[in-house]
Amino acid sequence: xxxxxxxxxxxxxxxxxxxxxxxxxxxxxxxxxxxxxxxxxxxxxxxxxxxxxxxxxxxxxxxxxxxxxxxxxxxxxxxxxxxxxxxxxxxxxxxxxxxxxxxxxxxxxxxxxxxxxxxxxxxxxxxxxxxxxxxxxxxxxxxxxxxxxxxxxxxxxxxxxxxxxxxxxxxxxxxxxxxxxxxxxxxxxxxxxxxxxxxxxxxxxxxxxxxxxxxxxxxxxxxxxxxxxxxxxxxxxxxxxxxxxxxxxxxxxxxxxxxxxxxxxxxxxxxxxxxxxxxxxxxxxxxxxxxxxxxxxxxxxxxxxxxxxxxxxxxxxxxxxxxxxxxxxxxxxxxxxxxxxxxxxxxxxxxxxxxxxxxxxxxxxxxxxxxxxxxxxxxxxxxxxxxxxxxxxxxxxxxxxxxxxxxxxxxxxxxxxxxxxxxxxxxxxxxxxxxxxxxxxxxxxxxxxxxxxxxxxxxxxxxxxxxxxxxxxxxxxxxxxxxxxxxxxxxxxxxxxxxxxxxxxxxxxxxxxxxxxxxxxxxxxxxxxxxxxxxxxxxxxxxxxxxxxxxxxxxxxxxxxxxxxxxxxxxxxxxxxxxxxxxxxxxxxxxxxxxxxxxxxxxxxxxxxxxxxxxxxxxxxxxxxxxxxxxxxxxxxxxxxxxxxxxxxxxxxxxxxxxxxxxxxxxxxxxxxxxxxxxxxxxxxxxxxxxxx
Amino acid sequence: xxxxxxxxxxxxxxxxxxxxxxxxxxxxxxxxxxxxxxxxxxxxxxxxxxxxxxxxxxxxxxxx
Numbered sequence: 001x002x003x004x005x006x007x008x009x010x011x012x013x014x015x016x017x018x019x020x021x022x023x024x025x026x027x028x029x030x031x032x033x034x035x036x037x038x039x040x041x042x043x044x045x046x047x048x049x050x051x052x053x054x055x056x057x058x059x060x061x062x063x064x065x066x067x068x069x070x071x072x073x074x075x076x077x078x079x080x081x082x083x084x085x086x087x088x089x090x091x092x093x094x095x096x097x098x099x100x101x102x103x104x105x106x107x108x109x110x111x112x113x114x115x116x117x118x119x120x121x122x123x124x125x126x127x128x129x130x131x132x133x134x135x136x137x138x139x140x141x142x143x144x145x146x147x148x149x150x151x152x153x154x155x156x157x158x159x160x161x162x163x164x165x166x167x168x169x170x171x172x173x174x175x176x177x178x179x180x181x182x183x184x185x186x187x188x189x190x191x192x193x194x195x196x197x198x199x200x201x202x203x204x205x206x207x208x209x210x211x212x213x214x215x216x217x218x219x220x221x222x223x224x225x226x227x228x229x230x231x232x233x234x235x236x237x238x239x240x241x242x243x244x245x246x247x248x249x250x251x252x253x254x255x256x257x258x259x260x261x262x263x264x265x266x267x268x269x270x271x272x273x274x275x276x277x278x279x280x281x282x283x284x285x286x287x288x289x290x291x292x293x294x295x296x297x298x299x300x301x302x303x304x305x306x307x308x309x310x311x312x313x314x315x316x317x318x319x320x321x322x323x324x325x326x327x328x329x330x331x332x333x334x335x336x337x338x339x340x341x342x343x344x345x346x347x348x349x350x351x352x353x354x355x356x357x358x359x360x361x362x363x364x365x366x367x368x369x370x371x372x373x374x375x376x377x378x379x380x381x382x383x384x385x386x387x388x389x390x391x392x393x394x395x396x397x398x399x400x401x402x403x404x405x406x407x408x409x410x411x412x413x414x415x416x417x418x419x420x421x422x423x424x425x426x427x428x429x430x431x432x433x434x435x436x437x438x439x440x441x442x443x444x445x446x447x448x449x450x451x452x453x454x455x456x457x458x459x460x461x462x463x464x465x466x467x468x469x470x471x472x473x474x475x476x477x478x479x480x481x482x483x484x485x486x487x488x489x490x491x492x493x494x495x496x497x498x499x500x501x502x503x504x505x506x507x508x509x510x511x512x513x514x515x516x517x518x519x520x521x522x523x524x525x526x527x528x529x530x531x532x533x534x535x536x537x538x539x540x541x542x543x544x545x546x547x548x549x550x551x552x553x554x555x556x557x558x559x560x561x562x563x564x565x566x567x568x569x570x571x572x573x574x575x576x577x578x579x580x581x582x583x584x585x586x587x588x589x590x591x592x593x594x595x596x597x598x599x600x601x602x603x604x605x606x607x608x609x610x611x612x613x614x615x616x617x618x619x620x621x622x623x624x625x626x627x628x629x630x631x632x633x634x635x636x637x638x639x640x641x642x643x644x645x646x647x648x649x650x651x652x653x654x655x656x657x658x659x660x661x662x663x664x665x666x667x668x669x670x671x672x673x674x675x676x677x678x679x680x681x682x683x684x685x686x687x688x689x690x691x692x693x
Numbered sequence: 694x695x696x697x698x699x700x701x702x703x704x705x706x707x708x709x710x711x712x713x714x715x716x717x718x719x720x721x722x723x724x725x726x727x728x729x730x731x732x733x734x735x736x737x738x739x740x741x742x743x744x745x746x747x748x749x750x751x752x753x754x755x756x757x
Binding site: 112113114152153155156159160162163166167168172175176179182183186498501504506507509510512513514516517520523524526527530531533534537615616 | 698699702703705706707709710713714717718721722723724726729730733734736737740741743744746747748750751752753754755
């Protein structure tokens with residue numbers, strides 16, 4: 001925005017002390033907010049700062065104001081989100097800034113005024129004013145230079161200083177130095193290992209150059225291998241060579257393993273395998289045969305106990321005949337019993353004489369019949385019981401014979417299976433022996449003989465294999481010497497490579513990158529120094545321009561004739577002094593609190609009216625500017641602010657009735673806002689506008 | 694102050710630094726410090742990245 005912006009209106013809610021919505025129109029050249037301490041003046045002023053710079057206004061490292069260390073943006077007696085709507089105007093154009101929530105967007109409203117400039121040149125906080133009076137030299141210098149229009153140079157200088165810190169040039173130098181140390185240590189260690197390897201090689205009879213020694217040794221080893229291959233009638237293995245170095249031991253191992261498998265060791269191994277197979281089959285055969293004998297013995301024992309199948313069948317036949325006879329007897333008995341029943345029925349139907357016709361004795365016929373019936377019945381029952389007993393005995397004998405037959409059959413089956421197993425094992429044994437056995441030959445005996453013959457052959461072959469192994473071990477020992485030579489050659493190459501590392505491209509690139517960092521740092525430091533000088537020059541020149549105004553304002557406020565002028569020394573970090581006809585004194589040594597505050601106000605207002613071009617904001621916010629001033633001085637300050645408002649819009653907040661009274665008398669167009677005092681009995685106090693004029 | 698008023702403070706600077714600084718001064722005076730800061734951060738990042746990559750390559754060479 002090219003035109004300078006003036007203040008127009010402000011609307012706040014749930015922000016700091018403002019619980020309910022407060023709307024203020026502050027569009028006059030002079031805008032006065034009057035109210036006692038605690039009524040909400042600072043709430044209104046800081047809402048403007050928060051709307052324009054929401055992040056910096058809440059960050060201690062940015063604002064540097066101690067009283068905002070534990071700042072709470074939200075109104076603490078409610079749950080609503082803070083809200084601020086600020087309207088600035090440049091002629092007919094309006095700039096509306098709206099912020100909502102404790103973390104509103106931080107996008108810039110697009111005005112040319114950095115936060116540090118705003119804090120020094122637009123919204124003059126009491127702590128900034130105190131820094132003029134009793135602050136340390138360095139912050140005082142920074143504030144003065146900013147007030148004097150060198151803020152941009154200071155900010156650019158700080159950006160360059162920060163970039164220098166971010167370059168971490170010292171850390172880079174340390175890294176390079178560490179790598180130098182690491183490289184030297186690696187070279188030293190590799191050289192030590194190389195010396196040791198060279199000593200070992202010389203002890204083994206090798207002489208430099210090592211590659212030539214290795215090649216000669218390979219030739220010797222290859223000759224030995226070829227000689228061995230000829231003896232074993234094996235194909236000559238491929239020729240060995242030193243390259244690739246890393247694969248040499250593995251290749252030698254493969255060659256030797258192949259030779260081992262082709263020579264007597266191979267035959268030895270095959271024979272040992274055959275012997276093992278024979279022994280296994282022989283053992284299995286003997287075991288099967290033993291099992292067959294055991295089963296046959298069990299069958300013989302059973303036959304001895306139960307007889308043969310034929311005798312069992314004859315006995316069963318005999319029992320069957322006996323059972324038929326018993327069944328015939330039982331049938332006969334039943335028939336006799338039926339005859340007796342019928343005879344008794346006939347007898348009962350016959351007339352029975354009451355007395356014997358012979359002797360005249362009385363006859364009891366029923367008793368006689370009953371006695372006869374019982375006698376016959378008893379005879380029949382006894383015979384029936386005898387027959388049934390015989391029948392049970394025969395059944396038991398028959399069951400036992402059936403059991404014996406089953407047992408005999410089971411044993412016979414087992415014996416048959418054992419026989420089959422023996423035949424299978426014998427067939428296997430024949431197969432292992434590799435020939436068809438004569439029917440009369442005992443396969444197990446043949447196998448035993450074969451096993452013994454194989455053992456003899458194995459013993460002879462073992463001796464041959466031992467001799468062969470001895471020669472192969474010797475070649476392997478020579479191969480290990482070659483391994484060591486190969487390691488030595490590799491070490492030699494590593495030492496050479498490490499020695500050349502500093503001339504390689506990566507190392508050169510690292511040093512170039514390190515130098516680039518150093519060059520940048522040096523350039524930016526020079527630029528930073530130049531900016532410091534530029535800031536000082538700007539400030540000094542502008543101070544010359546504004547010096548008279550500052551002294552004039554100071555004089556209007558204090559009316560001191562002993563020290564009527566203000567002298568600011570840029571060469572001594574902008575130390576502020578007052579100057580009289582006879583003396584120049586540092587302000588803190590001669591001025592009272594009222595006059596000290598007057599100097600501060602004079603400096604700020606004097607610079608504000610002299611350098612309006614430093615930023616886009618055409619208003620000055622003064623927060624309690626008469627703090628610590630006597631009533632007379634406060635009244636004169638009111639007049640001064642009234643004059644100031646003719647050049648720049650002023651928003652002044654004060655609890656001071658003397659300053660307020662003076663401001664009210666000013667003839668410049670103004671708007672006066674009175675705030676209601678905070679109610680001490682209200683548990684949820686808030687900012688309230690009492691009156692607007 | 695005009696830009697030419699800064700010349701006495703810049704004449705000792707190397708040519709490249711002076712050229713860059715003059716550009717940054719123009720930006721800062723126009724209220725565009727943020728763009729300068731971003732440009733510086735980009736340069737720093739690039740230089741550091743190049744250096745760290747070179748250090749990694751050297752370290753790899755040493756340890757091989």
